[in-house]
Amino acid sequence: MNLLSVSEARERILKHFPPLDSQEVSLENALGRVLFENISTSIDLPSFSNSGMDGFAVRAADISQAAAHLPVELMVVMDIPAGAAPKQVLGAGEAARIMTGAMLPEGADCIIPLENTDRDGQSSALLGRPVKIFHTASIGEYVRTKGQDMIQGQLVLERGRRLEPQDVGLLATLGIVKVKVIRRPRVAILSSGDEIIPPDAPLEPGKIRDSNSYMVSALITQAGGEVLRLGVAHDLLEAIRDLLDQAASYSVDLIITSAGVSVGAFDFVRAAVEENGQLEFWRVNMRPGKPLSFGSYKGIPFVGLPGNPVSAYVGFEVFVRPALGSLSGLSNVEHPVTRVRLGEPIESDGRESYLRASLKHENGQTVAYLASHQGSGNLFSLVLANALLIVPSGVKSLPIGVEIDSWLLGSC
């Protein structure tokens, strides 16, 4: 059977994950959620021209001759604290004491900072007395003009954006306290394999503990999904069917299985899936992660991750994270790519390969070294790594010093 390439497999998987429906969340719960709607501003921001300094609002024309040795005197007629709306128009020869952020009075067109006047912090708010201005100012100086940051009607946050803290702040600025976001994907995960035991069971000879469902659950959570943990099934058609049916009864958006490491272990999952659904493919031309399957069970997309933990991790990053991103309506489901320089030569077998690496900063460059033993069962090497190096299909060796694409681990 011809193996699917990674890009073919990705394409065939991703078309089964259209964006989910929306829900409304309060601003306090919006961080990290994906916007369902475009957000435009209904107001100019700042919504009024205001002072960028504590000082005096004046007319630039009045002080066009001011200098340290020839100060211009203006009458202080208003005191405008932040939050107030000045009620009178500033006339010629007048000055308004003004605080940072306070609204510029009509008539004024620039701000003189306190240090360019004869007033100090204490005396600055005294009304009905002249203030000496020691310096000229141009029109607009130290004024934050209405609409400088955003103008009414401007699109400021796009549908499909994952909300960052500053976005949450922006929504608050716009007076938006509830926002439509895309529902979190619900993902069921089960492990199978006669050699797999739960982590809290005693370790008998020949058995290994179920690490995959814990690791993959954490990956799903990190990707913004909700996890339904179904536990470990023995290599029995009935046991696996029972867990798959549980997943279906919860109407999850995706079912993930992690079968034992042997080829045979997957046969039981395959049989159970094919009873009530279909398998589209079950091998991908990649390393690690070749025994990766995709299909559907009772109409729910199904991904079978390989049993080796590193293969499961890579399979998740290459296929499942983008699928969850697509369900979440993210406008960009691609990993950010970082170019790095090889600190040692690497060998590959011609399959598209994802190698665990440690990135180090050396002389202003980012240099990659392989992280310990690359065997796909060796989870500790993944703990030591901070990047996956991507060796393209068809490449069998790369010399030291060449540049290569990588994905940083731990940056979501």
Added chain:
Amino acid sequence: MNLLSVSEARERILKHFPPLDSQEVSLENALGRVLFENISTSIDLPSFSNSGMDGFAVRAADISQAAAHLPVELMVVMDIPAGAAPKQVLGAGEAARIMTGAMLPEGADCIIPLENTDRDGQSSALLGRPVKIFHTASIGEYVRTKGQDMIQGQLVLERGRRLEPQDVGLLATLGIVKVKVIRRPRVAILSSGDEIIPPDAPLEPGKIRDSNSYMVSALITQAGGEVLRLGVAHDLLEAIRDLLDQAASYSVDLIITSAGVSVGAFDFVRAAVEENGQLEFWRVNMRPGKPLSFGSYKGIPFVGLPGNPVSAYVGFEVFVRPALGSLSGLSNVEHPVTRVRLGEPIESDGRESYLRASLKHENGQTVAYLASHQGSGNLFSLVLANALLIVPSGVKSLPIGVEIDSWLLGSC
């Protein structure tokens, strides 16, 4: 008054944030938490030598002459599925059918993949009949040796590490289902300023909506903290004191205030703090973020963030995120630094500056362009940015093309 440098201010702040106490969490809730304890493995991993392929376990010496035209026949005496513990020793002239991940029987020292034999998938498990081996193998071939990934007693996860999904998987592999982590920092946040109104209040002339407490709450959550939102106080000593007292009564680990943008607005916070605590400093030589204060209130560390939203954001990233990291016991509280090339010349005023920038990939380089208007009130420019450029103190201009340090936004 001499302004503190950023590094002096950081140093003076960070010594007030020793790691918090620990709590035990289940593995399902461990993602993103900071380890309180060193984790060593109590077992070798793999805990037994096992097969890396579906095939036959044999003695390498028995097949040292095997070739396609001169196969060696061995008697199949065992069938070892994954999860089983073989009960007999493999003798000379014998082969054991073995699955990937299954335990290597005593006596065997290498694995022959199925494709180097005359058996196919169906017939491979037939016992009591000879299998033809078409290829030699060296000792250890396709064997995953006991302890290849980790050896008993090895330190595998260090205290102060923030747990990644693969770390959670590793803990499961080790049979650790509860883990000691450092308690999440509890942070109270309040806004003050007569010009500040809650986001859902009607926008009156001269007023601005409270964006900072929402943005900073999201930043605290992102940094692993728990938020206590105290709301907005007017510029009244009593109102601010009341909220500070609420924070103290909840025994939070840090109090953050975001005062109005004017210098005067902070005076009320200052007075309230000094009644029941002290202010260590209230200005830092940086841009934006100069009006940043630090002290304590009723024995609880206090950070006063500037009122302008971008200043508040930068103040959080420079001082509060490291402080929360320190409370959380993180072994490294520094932001990862990314070197980028300037795509345009930049000006600074000699203060250590944090400029909003968009990073773009051009010809294999990461090039930085300033993101819109750099005014510290302009939150939208922070939404457009994906990095902060760090211009060192004393630098007033940098030409296009030079390399500069940056922090990536949105990578926690």
